[in-house]
Amino acid sequence: MQKSILVTGGAGYIGSHAVLALKDSGWNPIVIDNLVTGFRGAVPADIPFVEGDIADHGLISATVEKYNIIAAMHFAGSVVVPESVSDPLKYYYNNTAKTRSLLESMIKNNVGHFIFSSTAATYGIPKTIPVHEDMPKNPINPYGTSKLMTEYMLSDVAAAHNFNYCALRYFNVAGADPKGRTGQSTSGATHLIKVAVEAALGKRDSISIFGTDYDTEDGTGVRDYIHVSDLAAAHVIALERLIESPKESYIFNCGYGHGFSVTQVLDAVDRVTNNKLTRNLEPRRAGDPDALISDNSKIKQQFGWTPQYDDLNKIVQHALAWEQRLIENPIT
Numbered sequence: 001m002q003k004s005i006l007v008t009g010g011a012g013y014i015g016s017h018a019v020l021a022l023k024d025s026g027w028n029p030i031v032i033d034n035l036v037t038g039f040r041g042a043v044p045a046d047i048p049f050v051e052g053d054i055a056d057h058g059l060i061s062a063t064v065e066k067y068n069i070i071a072a073m074h075f076a077g078s079v080v081v082p083e084s085v086s087d088p089l090k091y092y093y094n095n096t097a098k099t100r101s102l103l104e105s106m107i108k109n110n111v112g113h114f115i116f117s118s119t120a121a122t123y124g125i126p127k128t129i130p131v132h133e134d135m136p137k138n139p140i141n142p143y144g145t146s147k148l149m150t151e152y153m154l155s156d157v158a159a160a161h162n163f164n165y166c167a168l169r170y171f172n173v174a175g176a177d178p179k180g181r182t183g184q185s186t187s188g189a190t191h192l193i194k195v196a197v198e199a200a201l202g203k204r205d206s207i208s209i210f211g212t213d214y215d216t217e218d219g220t221g222v223r224d225y226i227h228v229s230d231l232a233a234a235h236v237i238a239l240e241r242l243i244e245s246p247k248e249s250y251i252f253n254c255g256y257g258h259g260f261s262v263t264q265v266l267d268a269v270d271r272v273t274n275n276k277l278t279r280n281l282e283p284r285r286a287g288d289p290d291a292l293i294s295d296n297s298k299i300k301q302q303f304g305w306t307p308q309y310d311d312l313n314k315i316v317q318h319a320l321a322w323e324q325r326l327i328e329n330p331i332t
């Protein structure tokens with residue numbers, strides 16, 4: 001029977017790109033998603049889709065058996081940082097406790113490879129940039145802590161069982177599938193590039209710049225924006241490496257190793273649209289660091305990961321094309 005890869009949260013933003021990357025590389029993804037924030041329409045019709053919860057042992061066991069699952073990519077979880085501050089237990093439940101359940105299902109069913117969506121939020125406010133994987137992890141919100149706790153679980157599970165993992169610490173993920181097959185569809189977005197393309201297409205009147213007095217070249221916050229398709233490709237490389245080297249586990253940053261300020265991002269949107277966004281200068285948002293940039297040398301050296309879309313204009317173009325498609329043909 002054909003081997004398959006379980007993709008939790010495969011109907012979400014990053015998960016749906018990973019499904020396409022797996023499929024494009026000849027793997028068989030099987031999606032499980034509870035559709036709380038995901039969209040059924042984000043998953044191609046020919047990919048098996050299981051609607052349900054990652055903590056449902058019976059469902060996971062039946063799915064593993066039915067599809068001959070040999071590895072999992074785990075994207076399901078909650079991702080809104082301010083919400084994690086106001087409702088921390090939701091994050092410790094959805095991100096930490098449910099992942100514990102999922103891991104138990106993996107071990108019981110002999111699924112020995114696991115790729116985990118971790119985050120740069122595990123570092124908190126780094127003392128120096130670029131941020132290397134070995135630097136201190138001091139998350140400043142429950143979202144980051146909930147993910148760091150999962151990294152600790154993974155390390156312990158890998159030491160105890162026939163199991164290896166790769167935790168990828170994402171920096172600022174943006175853009176959409178270059179072929180227009182999926183993108184960032186959640187409403188009420190707060191992330192800069194998504195908000196900016198919504199404003200460019202008239203879904204919002206203006207865009208706020210949160211803080212102009214940061215210790216950066218132009219005073220606005222600097223982030224390392226990574227194209228979602230380059231991130232998805234890193235997951236496929238990770239999968240293949242975990243299978244090839246079953247005794248090795250990995251924790252890698254995923255970013256381009258350089259950053260853009262808010263002003264530079266908005267300038268790129270203006271360039272791509274040949275228009276001018278109305279910008280409102282506002283106070284800093286709580287908890288935002290001046291600059292967050294990855295040191296990506298480990299993933300480049302050890303996985304040979306080579307980004308294809310390290311180009312801010314392209315990231316904006318792809319995000320804009322997806323936003324346009326959502327206006328013309330809303331996803332459900």
Ligand code: UDP
Pocket residue numbers: 172190191192193195207208209210211220221222223262285288
């Ligand atoms: N930002 C902004 N206006 C917005 C959204 C974000 O000025 O409407 C800034 C934010 O302060 C930060 C950067 O853009 O400096 C990236 O923020 P985002 O929320 O996209 O990601 P984060 O780095 O907070 O995860």
